[in-house]
Amino acid sequence: MIATESLSKRFPRVTALDRLSVDVGPGVTGLVGANGAGKSTLIKILLGLSPATEGRAEVLGLDVATKGAAIRERVGYMPEHDCLPPDVSATEFVVHMARMSGLPPTAARERTADTLRHVGLYEERYRPIGGYSTGMKQRVKLAQALVHDPQLVLLDEPTNGLDPVGRDEMLGLIRRIYTDFGISVLVTSHLLGELERTCDHVVVVDGGKLLRSSSTTDFTQITTTLAIEVTDSDEHPDGTRAVREALHARGVDLLEGGGGLPGAGHVLLITAQGEETYDLVRDVVADLGIGLVRMEQRRHHISEVFTNEDSRTGEEQRKEAVGHGG
Numbered sequence: 562m563i564a565t566e567s568l569s570k571r572f573p574r575v576t577a578l579d580r581l582s583v584d585v586g587p588g589v590t591g592l593v594g595a596n597g598a599g600k601s602t603l604i605k606i607l608l609g610l611s612p613a614t615e616g617r618a619e620v621l622g623l624d625v626a627t628k629g630a631a632i633r634e635r636v637g638y639m640p641e642h643d644c645l646p647p648d649v650s651a652t653e654f655v656v657h658m659a660r661m662s663g664l665p666p667t668a669a670r671e672r673t674a675d676t677l678r679h680v681g682l683y684e685e686r687y688r689p690i691g692g693y694s695t696g697m698k699q700r701v702k703l704a705q706a707l708v709h710d711p712q713l714v715l716l717d718e719p720t721n722g723l724d725p726v727g728r729d730e731m732l733g734l735i736r737r738i739y740t741d742f743g744i745s746v747l748v749t750s751h752l753l754g755e756l757e758r759t760c761d762h763v764v765v766v767d768g769g770k771l772l773r774s775s776s777t778t779d780f781t782q783i784t785t786t787l788a789i790e791v792t793d794s795d796e797h798p799d800g801t802r803a804v805r806e807a808l809h810a811r812g813v814d815l816l817e818g819g820g821g822l823p824g825a826g827h828v829l830l831i832t833a834q835g836e837e838t839y840d841l842v843r844d845v846v847a848d849l850g851i852g853l854v855r856m857e858q859r860r861h862h863i864s865e866v867f868t869n870e871d872s873r874t875g876e877e878q879r880k881e882a883v884g885h886g887g
């Protein structure tokens with residue numbers, strides 16, 4: 562879908578992109594980076610709206626330096642900042658954008674109705690945009706990016722300014738752009754955590770450089786660590802301790818602490834050796850006559866990837882993600 566090769570963009574005082582080489586395939590891809598990492602600059606270059614200083618980039622096999630107009634016909638764009646006219650309705654605006662993209666009047670009206678229904682604005686579609694909430698305005702911006710049935714959409718910080726519920730709804734909509742319509746998505750965010758649930762692939766940029774590009778499952782690989790939580794009983798007033806001793810007696814590798822899990826004091830962490838570890842835990846708990854509240858595999862979260870980065874920027878990224886409640 563997208564390929565860049567040693568792509569650089571230098572402004573007089575700052576290098577926004579620094580020899581970035583990355584490939585993005587079909588599906589939903591997250592582009593993550595702190596504010597100023599170069600995400601918006603990359604999107605503008607990919608749309609052929611801003612020339613690169615060095616290097617090259619292709620979108621859908623088209624060279625951004627010479628085929629900008631053809632790219633914009635096939636690619637939808639949701640800009641980061643508020644850019645909507647307050648006095649017109651969502652329908653008027655989206656029909657206008659569809660006509661600008663070359664759709665005939667009837668098709669433009671039909672596609673507008675379909676797209677506004679998809680983004681959940683069908684009921685409100687005749688009200689002036691000026692009276693919309695931030696979440697509704699973000700949906701109008703998303704609708705206009707989708708209305709001409711592009712092959713790919715570039716979404717710049719679509720969850721900006723949304724509360725947690727609005728953010729979850731927007732992430733759900735983004736996921737469905739690909740699953741329901743087969744339109745691939747490149748979505749930027751400064752929050753690693755929210756892309757973990759939405760994207761198939763994540764590209765991390767920092768200071769205009771590529772930090773990492775890999776599938777989300779690689780980022781969030783299941784570890785062999787099992788978290789176990791049990792109840793207490795009259796016979797075993799400290800059920801956790803009883804299970805710990807019983808597992809230890811059977812040679813199970815017990816790990817320190819609850820690893821920051823909720824109710825960590827009552828959570829046992831063990832290293833699973835395979836299916837038999839699950840059976841062993843089940844039997845031990847049953848023999849003790851106490852209840853098993855949960856037994857689950859711990860996953861790595863994307864933000865944890867950065868705890869292993871020795872670069873300061875990686876650590877900063879992690880704090881950024883955590884600090885924003887990722």
Ligand SMILES: Nc1ncnc2c1ncn2[C@@H]1O[C@H](COP(=O)(O)OP(=O)(O)OP(=O)(O)O)[C@@H](O)[C@H]1O
Pocket residue numbers: 572573575576577594595596597598599600601602603718
């Ligand atoms: N037109 C411009 N002139 C000068 N500097 C610019 C220009 N556009 C962007 N920059 C600078 O390039 C760097 C990357 O900016 P960019 O907007 O691409 O970052 P971003 O990752 O999208 O962050 P944000 O989400 O805050 O927009 C920043 O230091 C920014 O100040």
